[in-house]
Amino acid sequence: MNRPFVHPYIPNTAPDVRAEMLDTVGAASVEDFYADVPADLRLGRDLDLPEPLVAEQDLARHVSGLLARNVPTTERLSFLGQGTYHHHVPAVVDEVIGRSEFLTAYAGEPYEDHGRFQALWQYQSLMGELLSMDVVNVPTYDGFQATATGLAMAGRITGRRRVLVASDVLPAKLSKVRDYVRVHLDLEFVDPVEGTADVAAIVARLGDDVAAIWVETPSRTGAVEHRLQALADAAHAVGAILVVGTDPVGYGVLTPPAEQGADIVCGDIQSLGLHQWYGGAHGGFIAVHDDPRFVMEMPSRLFGLATTDVPGEVGFGDVAYDRTSFAHREEGKEWVGTAAALWGIAAGVHLALMGPQGMRELGEVLLARTAYAQRALGAIPGIRLTDRAVHLREFAIDVAGAGLTASGIVTALRAEGIEPGVPAGEHELVVCVTETTSQADIDRLAAAVTGLVAASAAEAASTLDPIAEPEEHRA
């Protein structure tokens, strides 16, 4: 078609206006504006891209058609976790973060963006209550980044390099943290015992060259650390810092790490009001006590409350902006950029809706369903729980005794519409339950696994010597 290209997203493609504007600035064509781009760098052809779908209806049909090829967890029975969790998101959360005012804002100032400042300050405050800490950042990207930065902070504060890693850490998270801090810190791993920290072994390795003990709770397998205070005391005795990576979802019922001596508490807020989004909706929090030594090492923005010219009125602004790379480039602490503010607003709304009672009930449901699922699966012959710690939401089973592999279970159960968990090694399967996983769902998983175990046993029997091994020996 020869008609001019006019696009709804680009008002000044309207030909008359375009000509008028060129005329106003005295340009013959838009080519004039590119005078500084050397001819040999000019592309000189159209980009080789798919045919566009300029009519909205055609675009919608195309994209929806692609997405229709996804089969979401609403149509599968999912026991997947390992960093992204399926929690219920109250509708009010989505309503608030879907508001154009929040969704499309960016970096406005405290006056015209008063609402954004207040919403994020409230997020900080609500998280502060949940975590019993006085300082919480505007969210960074995710729990990976938050923990990497938390450790880096510990390094800067102490001027030391050694970090004792007390817990099982999610492999991807460890990958991130390791690459992020390796110039500044050395990670040393102290194997956990029964899912939680080997306090004695850690104490034995502590010294005045240790920057931090790093605890993850819940750990990679969902184990809840129950000896934080001992670790904190030991760390503090040598001037080291206790950095706790955690998921805040349990602190309606669990004691927050700050009340057990943690100095830096960090983690991910995806569990607090964010959908799974194929792993694409994470935000990182870093919480510290109100101690300038710690606060001044935080790279993220921190919003603060302040008085105004009107008595009794409160306004908001940036706390200690000079910490940041916005202010001082490489002299700032790490860097700050577009991260996850909207998710922070979401988490704030979520906590406001849940209230103390809701968070308590949620914590209880999670503990109860986890324990129930552990019993249901652990009771299957040949399957055992990998440890005896308290678990929140996730736990691992070892399926070797049933003659199965973790990936074999996954493959078999996917055919039944079940995602039974995430394999970790040949025989370990990490299973996740949340408040959206009902008793019936867990029972269905247990039945399906029982079926596999039985089939495996039958197959084993058929390939064994006619006189089968006694059952007892195989458990």
Add this chain to the structure above:
Amino acid sequence: MNRPFVHPYIPNTAPDVRAEMLDTVGAASVEDFYADVPADLRLGRDLDLPEPLVAEQDLARHVSGLLARNVPTTERLSFLGQGTYHHHVPAVVDEVIGRSEFLTAYAGEPYEDHGRFQALWQYQSLMGELLSMDVVNVPTYDGFQATATGLAMAGRITGRRRVLVASDVLPAKLSKVRDYVRVHLDLEFVDPVEGTADVAAIVARLGDDVAAIWVETPSRTGAVEHRLQALADAAHAVGAILVVGTDPVGYGVLTPPAEQGADIVCGDIQSLGLHQWYGGAHGGFIAVHDDPRFVMEMPSRLFGLATTDVPGEVGFGDVAYDRTSFAHREEGKEWVGTAAALWGIAAGVHLALMGPQGMRELGEVLLARTAYAQRALGAIPGIRLTDRAVHLREFAIDVAGAGLTASGIVTALRAEGIEPGVPAGEHELVVCVTETTSQADIDRLAAAVTGLVAASAAEAASTLDPIAEPEEHRA
């Protein structure tokens, strides 16, 4: 459970507050407030309702589970129309009417609800441009009501009872109109010829006791009336009123009835930016010229623009509020109540987005696709178009010649995921295409119908005398 019933929707179920309020008003319990309700009328038991799902996540799972049993037209190839149409709804339309400010407002005054008044006044104005008329109402329920009221207005204006019905009318619409006006008006049917009005027959029956000629365009079968001016002239010659029921979707390219002499133009706005909603999203417009004889007979609210204390500023308010039943109960014109304001806002946004060029292109696409579908189906042996009128969006085919029934086609094609149209009588099938129906979609329907015809022919042949009838005789 014995704990008090506290519900998120009802803040004052919180026990302490509840007790405090009862105390303040000096009531022993809420029973005090029902002193006027006689004991023998008291229910005295709980309502027998399903167990509630007070946790939002449980409610969502239940309702979504029910809705998951629906298979929408995005997963079927639909040629269904007959009152509800599948047009593309631009996302901005949904965004605007999803705004809490519009969605949850009701009957506020022009000051605090300035936005609602302006948005609806703009809807009236945009419809006015599309229809070339100066007065358009705040939407009534739907096109059925709009047309019933349009005819009732004609009766009141002329003081006459006879109405000549010139077109094929949708049966449900006719049912509504007939029951609505039967105390005041007598409907007389003048059969159309080749889909459109039999002008000569109508003229022959006109007289000074005729209140109105009622034309539907597009008609029940999508036929576009092309002799409106002649009907208008004839009606006006005897003091009768030309009432045109229509769908506004075509007036980017078709001449609006007002420019061909129509006095009252009415219909449904579902085609202008509303989803199908299982038939649950309709709004009725009634448009007249700026003549107080007509305006004062309109029962709906009419918003008008007015000056304010600030020079140059415009405000809004109700035009001639004293017409309405709000003001004068049974002395008002018919009645007015909660109708379809939000859909009016939607239609306004839609027209603003489409603009003159968009409405023109849409009209062209509809005419072209309709004509294409007519050709594709009409070319199938044994199938013929029921008339030779210009059609917009819908048309009827007669399938008798192919040895098929309309319902038989529907049943057969549903098995292939196709809704081929709506049966109207044994052999007539009304087929609908819109801008969302692509050429490929139409071709698929034609191929499927061709297959049925061939199968029918084969079956007929196999049950016939071994010497089959020549093909020519059966076309």
Add this chain to the structure above:
Amino acid sequence: WDEPVIFELSTPGERGVLVTSIEPGVRDAVGDVVAALPDGLARQAAPALPEMGQMRVLKHYLRLSQENLGADFNVDVGQGTCTMKYAPKVNERLIATPKLSAMHPLQDPADAQGALEIIWRTERMLAEISGMDEVSLHTQGGSAAIWANIAMIRAYHEANGDGEQRREVITTIFSHPSNAAAAKAAGYDVITLHPDADGYPDLAALKRALSPRTAAIMVTNPEDTGIYNPAIREWVDAAHAVGALASYDQANANGILGITRARDAGFDVCHFNVHKTFGTPHGSGGPGTGANAVSAALAPFLPGPRVVREGDRYEVREAGPQSIGAIGPFHGVVPNIVRAYAWMMALGAEGLRAVAETAVLNNNYLMKRILEIPGASAPYATGRRRIEQVRYSWQELFEETGITSEEIGIRASDFGMHYWTSHHPYVVPQPFTLEPTESYSKAELDEYADVLAEIAREARETPEVVRTAPHHQTVHHTHHDDLDDPERWAVTWRAYRRKYPQAVGA
């Protein structure tokens, strides 16, 4: 914002959304369809719609939205009779699926089992709530349901051969005006009864008005005063005694859910404003949803189509021979039906009763707070409790200060509060009607009462502030007289340009 009328934002050539193209294959087959139109059918001058980029249209309407005070934003107790309550956001999320919005009403019922089951279940729940036998959700709003009530009554009497004889409908002045208006539209003469001195419906007056000419009584209870008619059964009995039917406008049902039921008082037919009592958003004035509930005797007259259950399947049944037929298209306002279903399922029997009891508690609490304001009064039924709302009066304040209820309402908007002044006919002088529903906390009710108290104080001390309101709105005191003059009213931009050429030319 000072957002202009949209037509002033047009720039030639801009586009808001593009339409899909006609495929070459279609174009080749059909040619130029516009050129081929019969004489006169092709539009000559394009409609003068604005030409705007998509973002500018969006910005315009988003700004307008911010100039609107939705119920989500204020303590919306000032729209008495409207039952402004929380419309839960989860319901908006639940309906926002193609599995509802992209359903066509004539699809194979096998493909619509979810929608049909929800309609059916909602009807059954409303049958239990009303005590009636059958329910239809076919109508599009409360007044449409009132129309259906009278249309069924008319058909019933006609079916019994009484159509010619029964030409009168009796209602009360504090029942919704649509009862009178719809009866009139159906061809009936309307008799309107006024209350007794205490504001209670006057049974003696009813008995005087009833006769063999009476087709029906059509009453609300509690009435818009919040007063429950304790003799309601006697009213119904008296109507039945002359062969008339009794029709119950349950627009004000919010305070009596689970407490007392229409059928228990003997009514033959009733309706609910589903969008009010059952928590669907009010949509700036619709779409609403009506529910018609009837006794078995009236069931054959219900509008159609109906949803029926057959075994564990749900089917659509066309209206039967005695049905009044379609009132509107298909199954009514389906998105609202699903919302109402979800609302009821979130509450259950205990929750619905908590709704009623809390609405009534809130109302009586607010009444106490309002009556503490000098100049405010609650006419009728002095010293008695009310059900879910109260029609108050500023008559004393008006006599003292000359400030009208309407002026107070406009001033209230400066405090971010709704307050509805239209309570035609003004039987109660300087009226205002507050209905707090169950959705507001004590703190919010206190906030509302404080605002009215403050305005009443202003009316005495600085009346000009009230009289010249609004002061904090995007628009200022508007000259509404223009709107009653055919020479000056402007219902569309077209008309405005014609009547005010100098204003538009500016």
Add this chain to the structure above:
Amino acid sequence: WDEPVIFELSTPGERGVLVTSIEPGVRDAVGDVVAALPDGLARQAAPALPEMGQMRVLKHYLRLSQENLGADFNVDVGQGTCTMKYAPKVNERLIATPKLSAMHPLQDPADAQGALEIIWRTERMLAEISGMDEVSLHTQGGSAAIWANIAMIRAYHEANGDGEQRREVITTIFSHPSNAAAAKAAGYDVITLHPDADGYPDLAALKRALSPRTAAIMVTNPEDTGIYNPAIREWVDAAHAVGALASYDQANANGILGITRARDAGFDVCHFNVHKTFGTPHGSGGPGTGANAVSAALAPFLPGPRVVREGDRYEVREAGPQSIGAIGPFHGVVPNIVRAYAWMMALGAEGLRAVAETAVLNNNYLMKRILEIPGASAPYATGRRRIEQVRYSWQELFEETGITSEEIGIRASDFGMHYWTSHHPYVVPQPFTLEPTESYSKAELDEYADVLAEIAREARETPEVVRTAPHHQTVHHTHHDDLDDPERWAVTWRAYRRKYPQAVGA
């Protein structure tokens, strides 16, 4: 609105949302799980979160939203460097489906073909747009992508045995601060180059700074001044000549889409701020999305996991041995990736070029309008065109009136306009940076320029009005000094209560 801090709205006992109950069967099996917790693990005092009904929480946040000026509401050209453009609403609708939001990243890839294909296709389009060989959308924002750039560069040099030797990164003062900051975080010494007198990057200075110690140059082009470095290929060649890599921050790509490409100038690695250039909403400051595009030599170092195409299927491949590994969880900010995909598909090659050309036209048009305002200037490159933005200066106005750029920005908010004053370091005095993008019409650009002209007039004629702004905001001049004092700052309500007990007690 004058909406309080949320903690002040709490009423004991109210609930915002209820949690599902523990089934009796579960409770029977596991008992009281809280009581069974090890010593010290059960929280003693409940967190002091507010207790609020659902509607009150909603109302609170809706009111806060109205106190926020989203990009949809204003002519958002004042946030230079941020590429504020229209984020199409259709994309919000498209992603709002459980088929995306309810996907778990570890599901069977066979169940995630739609998501994987969109990621793959988006990467391929960005490869074409940048000219690079491979693209990863794994990172969560622009600065995260910058981190990935330097992490890949570090890994590359280490793989080549150069890790110890190459300890320096060179950047320019008008490149985004994160280039310097991320390099520092990765352990590099940072050398920052200043422009020549005309504002053009100084090639001679670069050559002086380059050495065998140089790991990389990390530059933006056009820089935040809107000036395109015409010698960019010489810069890259000079870096390569000493064995350094060249990293291109394409945050400012909006004006050169389809005009010139990173790889064509010889860059080894580049990144896009997908949320800026490719039209995703900015979310009040995130989530963003970064794209890292690299030459084949750098491809093994890309972060993981990666999406790969195998035949007509899409699979997930874990990061390879040379990869820098995960930067964040899984596949990055998937909703933004789908939005960006839809945005690109709505435009195509012709559309992207129209984006660039129109953004540049708008910028040069606005520059003409701004330079007509007395007191405003555009330092550097006098008389030349700019690409997509300009860093202006109010220095003349400041010298004349004492009004600062920050004061003008605050006053602009009274006119409903954003204007960002943070352009550290203040190399340009009294800076303001305007980037009009392609999304605004001429009328809107004129409106914006008129506002600045009006404020400049005020600065001369009624400077107090400017100095005491804001006047029309919900909040007034705020004492930001409090926020730099550890004794007075209050990052949470907890801290506020502790530090200001008298204020909270009120």
